[in-house]
Amino acid sequence: xxxxxxxxxxxxxxxxxxxxxxxxxxxxxxxxxxxxxxxxxxxxxxxxxxxxxxxxxxxxxxxxxxxxxxxxxxxxxxxxxxxxxxxxxxxxxxxxxxxxx
Numbered sequence: 001x002x003x004x005x006x007x008x009x010x011x012x013x014x015x016x017x018x019x020x021x022x023x024x025x026x027x028x029x030x031x032x033x034x035x036x037x038x039x040x041x042x043x044x045x046x047x048x049x050x051x052x053x054x055x056x057x058x059x060x061x062x063x064x065x066x067x068x069x070x071x072x073x074x075x076x077x078x079x080x081x082x083x084x085x086x087x088x089x090x091x092x093x094x095x096x097x098x099x100x101x
Contacts, residue, residue: 032097039096047089054081 008016022029032040058078065071 036096040093043089043092047085051082051085
């Protein structure tokens with residue numbers, strides 16, 4: 001039995017369908033270079049540390065505040081900060097993937 005004739009797993013079949021769908025849509029898959037991998041890892045590490053720092057500050061602020069309205073405001077600010085950090089991280093990673101540093 002040739003390797004092409006061997007039964008394929010559900011994952012392999014799904015991946016083939018996705019590759020065909022991407023090629024039909026004109027999406028080209030380009031592997032990342034070593035520099036891109038390193039740059040993406042640096043961006044992720046930076047934003048992971050910023051998120052951890054913001055979490056510590058948030059917990060500290062929450063311990064000092066007892067009013068429900070003030071706590072809700074702090075939670076909302078924290079949520080927005082997390083979203084902003086995630087958005088910045090994702091946009092930087094996307095720029096790296098597209099070839100811009």
